[in-house]
Each structure stands twice: as C-alpha cells, then as structure tokens.
Amino acid sequence: MTVRNDGPGRPALVLVDAFSTGAMLAREAARDHTILHVRSRATASDTFVASLPHELFAEDLSYPGREAEVLTRLAERRPVAVVPASEFGVEAADELARGLGLRGNDPALSAARRDKFLMMEALAAAGVRTSRQYRSGDLGELLAWWRGQGLSRVVVKPLDSAGSDDVYTCETEDEVAAAFEAVMGKTNLMLRVNEAVLIQEYLAGDEYIVNTVSRDGTHWFTDAWISRKEVREGRRKIYEAEDLIAPGDPVLDTILPYVSDALDALGITDGPGHSELILTEDGPVLLETGARISGLANPAALDRCTGANQVGLTLDCHAGGGVRLAARPVRYELLESGRCVNLIARRSVPLPAEAVRAELERFPAFESVRFRIADGAPTRPTVDLNSSPGAVFLVHRDIAEIDRAHKALRELEHELL
Numbered sequence: 001m002t003v004r005n006d007g008p009g010r011p012a013l014v015l016v017d018a019f020s021t022g023a024m025l026a027r028e029a030a031r032d033h034t035i036l037h038v039r040s041r042a043t044a045s046d047t048f049v050a051s052l053p054h055e056l057f058a059e060d061l062s063y064p065g066r067e068a069e070v071l072t073r074l075a076e077r078r079p080v081a082v083v084p085a086s087e088f089g090v091e092a093a094d095e096l097a098r099g100l101g102l103r104g105n106d107p108a109l110s111a112a113r114r115d116k117f118l119m120m121e122a123l124a125a126a127g128v129r130t131s132r133q134y135r136s137g138d139l140g141e142l143l144a145w146w147r148g149q150g151l152s153r154v155v156v157k158p159l160d161s162a163g164s165d166d167v168y169t170c171e172t173e174d175e176v177a178a179a180f181e182a183v184m185g186k187t188n189l190m191l192r193v194n195e196a197v198l199i200q201e202y203l204a205g206d207e208y209i210v211n212t213v214s215r216d217g218t219h220w221f222t223d224a225w226i227s228r229k230e231v232r233e234g235r236r237k238i239y240e241a242e243d244l245i246a247p248g249d250p251v252l253d254t255i256l257p258y259v260s261d262a263l264d265a266l267g268i269t270d271g272p273g274h275s276e277l278i279l280t281e282d283g284p285v286l287l288e289t290g291a292r293i294s295g296l297a298n299p300a301a302l303d304r305c306t307g308a309n310q311v312g313l314t315l316d317c318h319a320g321g322g323v324r325l326a327a328r329p330v331r332y333e334l335l336e337s338g339r340c341v342n343l344i345a346r347r348s349v350p351l352p353a354e355a356v357r358a359e360l361e362r363f364p365a366f367e368s369v370r371f372r373i374a375d376g377a378p379t380r381p382t383v384d385l386n387s388s389p390g391a392v393f394l395v396h397r398d399i400a401e402i403d404r405a406h407k408a409l410r411e412l413e414h415e416l417l
Contacts, residue, residue: 012034013318016082017041018053019044024293025293025315029083036077036079037061038070040063040089083318087114090114091114095107103318105271112266119286131285133199134200136197142197142199143176151202153169153171155169157183158194159197166182169202203278206278207226207227207276208224208279209227210224210225210274211275213310217269224332225242225340226245230344238344238382239388240342241339242339254284258286259284259289268291270318273289297309304336304395307335337399338367338402341391341409345380346414347417348380350379351417352375353371353390357369360412363404363408364396367395370393
C-alpha cells in the first residue's frame, strides 16, 4: 500500500468508514493529521466505496474478523483520536476508542445508538418522551400490536437503516403487510439483513433536525433546521427542503433541552450528534439520533451561516482539546440565512449535472450543489433521500433571495429531471 500524508510530526487520527459526507471530515482532518482509515464492513456498495477519499489515507484497514490485529496496528501508530465518519462506523469507533484509551462514547450503549427500537427503550428508561413502538419478524404480531394500541396511522421501517430507507406510513392492515414484505429479509442501507421490522406510532407535527458536538457530556448545538417534506405515491414522504432556524426562535427553547436529554440517555458524551424529531401537540418526540456528523454537512455554508461548522468542531472535540468548542456559545449564532433544497427527480434521465449547476449559478443565494450520483448517470423517480439526485445549498442575508432561487430550482427540475 502507498502511504500518503504520513510525514514526521503529523499526529495520527483514526476515521471509521469515511463514506459520503465522511469524506469532508477526512479532508478537513488531513490538513494536520495522518489519516488511518478503518472499514467496519467487509463489503460496501460501489457508490459508497467511490465516495472514499483514498488518496488521503496513510492506511486503509478492514476491521471485521481482524479486530485484535487492527487494534494492535493502530496502537503502534499512537493516534490522538478515533472518530466515526459516517453512520456505518458508530459501533466500531466506540470499540476502537475504548480499546485505545481515547475519547469516545461508552460501547455499552453502542447498540442503542444504532438500533431504533433499542434507542427508544433507552430514552424511555431515562424518562424521555418517546413514541409507542413494537418490533417483530412476524407480521401477525405487528398487526396484533397495532390493533391493541388503537392507532389510526403507523410507521413501518427497518430497525437500523438510515436515509429514510424503506420507511412507510400506513393506515390499513394491507399497507402494513405490504411494508412488512418490502422490509423483512432485505439488505438495508447499512448492509445488514432486516431480521425484524419496527412499527411505531405515527407522530403528527413539524419535523426538526438538530446537529450537535459534545465533549465531556456538555452539548453544543451547531445548527438546527425545520424540515419540509412532500408526500409521494404510496404515502412515502420525501425531504423537500430544510431551513436553518434563527437561534432566537422560541421553538428552540422547547426542542433543544429535549435533544440534550436524548443525547444523555443515549450516552453521547463526546463527538457529533445528528437528531431528528417531531414537535407534537404534547411536545417533542425523537425519531432518531445518529452519533455522527449530519449527512448534509456543509462546512463552507455553515461557516457563512453560523461562523463555525459541525465537521470542524468535531475535530476540535476529539483532536483539538476542545479549544474552539469552549470559545463557542452553546447555541449557535446566525450570520446569514440558510436553506438546503433536495433535488426531486420525476423520471429516469441522464443526470444533467453541469446544466443544473450552470442555471443555479445565476442566483445570488446559490452556495453549492452536492450531487449524489455522477454526471450523466441515470436518475430514478425520487421516493426517499437516497433517490434524490442531490442537494442544493442556498445562503443569503435576504430570505427573499433564497425563496427566489428555490422557486426557480423547482421549475428547472420539471424541465431537466
């Protein structure tokens, strides 16, 4: 293996599964560190593998079945930190950090930070409000639970996937049965076979996203967003756009303390967190929390909006002594307004990435676009986050400029996507 970015005097840092937006973490860390990369899965899809910034890795180690060997090799390199770079790497990062005596979250709660059923059980045990739920690999048991709860609407989904993968809203037994058949036995986005299915109470209300970085049990809120969705065929919801919430908005006085309690219940004491929740009539209720950076992290955009970003503050937490965190307010500031708009494909066409980018660059609010597939690759009708062709970031002091660009983008999609 060719060793890269491995000069003398550069401290080593371990990244686990630097897929997708984890590549941003790798690029930021590589400025000052030797990157030791660890893969927690024996295999990964071509799309995820293609997203790895291989050129930044001094070493690229496979963890499954070689746990002791990898731990010994990493110990020889004396890394300063272990960081989960994506949802894939949460559990392995906990194990490695503990094995190397480095800052990290307690592995005793690793499973609860991935499995959504166990996640809600951990919250309930800590007295944090949750939705009603049940898990089973038997359709009859799921239906019997639903009848017993008297719920008019439920959500059916995998226990431990991500990115709205196979999430179904159901109002009839036939819909629950169809969702069960779609989920059960399938290999999910996390490359694990769904051996059981989760059914949960449907939560009515606005959806929020809260990103955090924690150190020694103190939580800094780096950015919070209100999410808008569209309902597509089969009552599947897709993410339309997220708006950055002004830090003085009273809604944050309600949802941020709840997120803090959820982080405590899940043992997220150190490192990043990405929480999604619904503000119901009875108060906030968690959908899920990931112990990793946001899947739509955008350091350049967030630096403009808030003066800092979750990626940089995560590295400060693990490898920078928390100096930058200590200097930041616990609740982020707002310098410019921000919106993330998810592209919606309506048909299968070769992605006209450069044409989309050229049109967007005409608008003052356009900050960047991140495509999820290559230029010219076939799109498919968007039914979830993973089938969205990309995300457009709009940043401006004038919200009217953001609205103008957003409207033009939706019109452009009808023509090009």
